[in-house]
Amino acid sequence: xxxxxxxxxxxxxxxxxxxxxxxxxxxxxxxxxxxxxxxxxxxxxxxxxxxxxxxxxxxxxxxxxxxxxxxxxxxxxxxxxxxxxxxxxxxxxxxxxxxxxxxxxxxxxxxxxxxxxxxxxxxxxxxxxxxxxxxxxxxxxxxxxxxxxxxxxxxxxxxxxxxxxxxxxxxxxxxxxxxxxxxxxxxxxxxxxxxxxxxxxxxxxxxxxxxxxxxxxxxxxxxxxxxxxxxxxxxxxxxxxxxxxxxxxxxxxxxxxxxxxxxxxxxxxxxxxxxxxxxxxxxxxxxxxxxxxxxxxxxxxxxxxxxxxxxxxxxxxxxxxxxxxxxxxxxxx
Numbered sequence: 001x002x003x004x005x006x007x008x009x010x011x012x013x014x015x016x017x018x019x020x021x022x023x024x025x026x027x028x029x030x031x032x033x034x035x036x037x038x039x040x041x042x043x044x045x046x047x048x049x050x051x052x053x054x055x056x057x058x059x060x061x062x063x064x065x066x067x068x069x070x071x072x073x074x075x076x077x078x079x080x081x082x083x084x085x086x087x088x089x090x091x092x093x094x095x096x097x098x099x100x101x102x103x104x105x106x107x108x109x110x111x112x113x114x115x116x117x118x119x120x121x122x123x124x125x126x127x128x129x130x131x132x133x134x135x136x137x138x139x140x141x142x143x144x145x146x147x148x149x150x151x152x153x154x155x156x157x158x159x160x161x162x163x164x165x166x167x168x169x170x171x172x173x174x175x176x177x178x179x180x181x182x183x184x185x186x187x188x189x190x191x192x193x194x195x196x197x198x199x200x201x202x203x204x205x206x207x208x209x210x211x212x213x214x215x216x217x218x219x220x221x222x223x224x225x226x227x228x229x230x231x232x233x234x235x236x237x238x239x240x241x242x243x244x245x246x247x248x249x250x251x252x253x254x255x256x257x258x259x260x261x262x263x264x265x266x267x268x269x270x271x272x273x274x275x276x277x278x279x280x281x282x283x284x285x286x287x288x289x290x291x292x293x294x295x296x297x298x299x300x301x302x303x304x305x306x307x308x309x310x311x312x313x314x315x316x317x318x319x320x321x322x323x324x325x326x327x328x329x330x331x332x333x
Contacts, residue, residue, distance in 0.1 A: 005328045008128060008328035017320075023119065024118060035079070038103055066118040066316075127309075147242075149322060150292070171186050184285075201265065213228065213259075216247045218244065218291045219244055298313055
């Protein structure tokens with residue numbers, strides 16, 4: 001993809017980073033839970049949930065949401081409020097008016113909105129700085145569109161200056177307890193770091209997008225997995241067409257699902273990071289899988305005045321910052 005990317009900026013203002021949640025289904029129109037389609041600006045999802053609980057006079061546990069959206073951004077997402085047998089406050093809009101939140105739609109549904117049920121997120125990003133004048137940026141973009149994006153967990157998972165990882169190491173070293181990590185973020189941080197380490201090794205070896213013998217492959221756009229005991233030309237062709245993706249382990253208790261060459265690569269993690277791997281196993285979190293790459297959905301790049309505008313869709317759990325790190329240099333990427 002050419003030489004090192006030029007520097008650039010992608011969050012000069014929250015309006016430069018727009019995210020819209022793609023739920024993949026519609027609320028049914030009746031039920032005990034009021035689902036709200038909202039737009040927030042410069043606000044975390046958790047703080048939005050707290051403010052919504054106060055506005056509706058319910059407990060925070062009565063609020064549901066599918067994904068944690070960026071703070072320094074303008075984002076649209078669904079939240080649910082458990083209101084059995086009663087309507088939402090008539091002045092809900094005015095109660096939220098003092099916050100950077102706009103209520104766009106209200107509809108009922110029988111069930112609470114659960115974490116991770118949305119299908120994807122749609123991004124519109126505005127890039128400024130030297131990257132706009134980088135003659136290779138279109139080439140990089142086209143390469144990502146054709147070959148996929150390394151599915152790194154983004155830097156926001158690790159906190160400012162990686163402090164979440166420092167905390168995770170300390171908590172796992174002494175034995176993870178729920179009271180030390182109510183939301184499980186430190187467990188997630190440790191697993192994300194190990195996955196990123198594995199992905200970086202596969203990239204360095206040049207096989208991050210190519211199936212290995214014994215690899216678990218993930219069908220594009222689904223959670224379906226199958227074991228590639230033999231890697232033949234047909235399977236390599238499906239990987240080149242982005243029909244299937246190699247996967248990496250999210251470490252925890254249990255046995256590696258991969259075999260042969262793929263298992264040998266993943267089995268190096270507890271050798272290199274014994275404290276993290278052992279701590280995750282003792283915490284009881286189960287092993288899982290994550291695709292090593294993702295396809296950009298409906299991608300486009302256009303120039304507008306002194307900026308580049310990117311539009312693309314990513315499956316839930318994938319990070320837009322992992323796309324940006326392939327296009328430009330920034331201190332936060």
